[in-house]
Structure formats: structure tokens, C-alpha cells
Amino acid sequence: MGLRAKTFLCATVVVLSNAFGDFFMKRGLPDTARLNTPLEYVTMLFQPWVTLGVLLLVVWQLSRMALLSWADLSYVLPVTSIGYVVVALIGRVFLDESISPTRWAGILLIMGGVALVSLGTSPSTAAPSASPRLRAKSEASSQEEPA
Amino acid sequence: MKWALVLLMVAATTVGEVLQAAGMRRHGEIHDFRPTAIGRALSLMARNRFVIGSIVAMAVSFFAFMKLLSMTDLSFAVPVSAVTYVMETVLAKYVLKERVNALRWAGAMLVVFGVTLVSM
DSSP, rough: OOOOHHHHHHHHHHHHHHHHHHHHHHHHSOOOOOOOOOHHHHHTTSSSSHHHHHHHHHHHHHHHHHHHSSHHHHHHHHHHHHHHHHHHHHHHHHOOOOHHHHHHHHHHHHHHHHHHHHHSSSSSSSSSOOOHHHHHHHHHHHHOOOO | OOOHHHHHHHHHHHHHHHHHHHHHHHOOOOOOOOOHHHHHHHEEEEEEEHHHHHHHHHHHHHHHHHHHHHHHHHHHHHTTTTTHHHHHHHHHHHOOOOOOHHHHHHHHHHHHHHHHHHHH
């Protein structure tokens, strides 16, 4: 598997584990959830769907750390900001949340804003001379299997 | 109530990330990835006050997010958490005295507009 395919796969895992982690947390929290004392918060973690959500969020952190070990933050943040749209779609489809056009517009603005913030943040460490992602491009496409 | 939670979550995330960066800088760069060396690094970190502080802050942020999720839509709670980027940009400029370029300010403004629209 070429580096480009590996990056794409890992970014997909990052986005989906985050989005579905949040979704399962929401799914597991009852509308009448009583969250007042620290004990009630900790007990809530053992609700099956909430536990699944938390586990997915652990996968999210680990996959994100793995991705960041070879990809720049200024690549990772804009690419994974698509997650804001994915989460909204999950809310719409699986939780029957009604999302007004205004809210969709807001979500798109946030996605663009997060992408701009990270592109405008100069890295404090020296970047490698040539991006390995680009170098791997031809390699990845030549190895693609016929569908 | 829900904006208080958003504020608490964003503040705790930001504090947690700053403490984590300070703690890890104090710890020094990690070069050795053998299991025993990682174990030693972890036990050092467990005694690093900045790292402990960052873990506490991130736990606060997580539970604030949980409380927010229990009260609002998924499609509200997740997008508004992006206010963190605005907070970090302001902090970078005025506390850490980093140079913040126009692109980054523009992004922070877009996030503010977006959160306003999401909450309408």
C-alpha cells in the first residue's frame, strides 16, 4: 500500500471514529440523564452505547496520533474538518435531528474556518524538504488494483 | 446553561493543550521508543505537574462535552466546540506572543460566524 493510500485510509479512520464516537455517546445518553455528581458522570461511562462511544474516541485519538506522525498538522486539520459535515449528516439520518439551512451554512463556515486556521498556522518545526505524500502519489496510483 | 458548558469545555480544552505542550517541552523530546524507555518516560510524565494538570483539564473538557451532549443536538454540540480554534488563536497572539497571520485570523472569524449561524 502506497503512502498516499495509507494516509487516506488513516484520515478516514480518524474522521469516522470521531464522528461515530460522538454519535454513540449522544445515543447512549438518555434525554433525562442526571449528571450532577461526579459519580453520576462516571456511572454514565458504563452505559453500553456510551462505552462504545468512548472506545471509538480512544481509537480516534490513537489514529490521529499515528496520522500526525507522518503527516503535517496543516494537512490533517483541514482534511479532518470534513468531520463537522459527517457528524451533522449522522445527526440528521440516525438521530432525526432537523437541521435548518442556516445551521448547514454555519457548519460549512466552521469547516472552512478550521481549515483556514490550520493553513495559516506556521509550523514551529522544520518541514521535510519534499512532501512524502506527493512523492508517493505516482507509486500509489501505479499499485491500484483493477476494480 | 448550554453556553456556560461550551465556555467551560473550550476553556478546559485550551488550558489542557497549553499545559500538555509546556509539560512535554519540559520533559524533552522523546527519541527512544523501546518499551522500557517508554515506561520510564511515562513514569516521569506521571510526576510532571504540567502533564497531570493537562489530564485534569482534558477530563473536565470531556465531561463538559458529555453534559452538553445530553442537553443539545449532536449537530449543535459538535460544531460549536470549534470555538476552541478561536480561543487558541487569541491565546497564541496575546499570551504566547506568537505571530498570527491574516489567514489564521480570517479562519477564526469564519468559525465565529459559523457558530453564530449554528446557534440561530
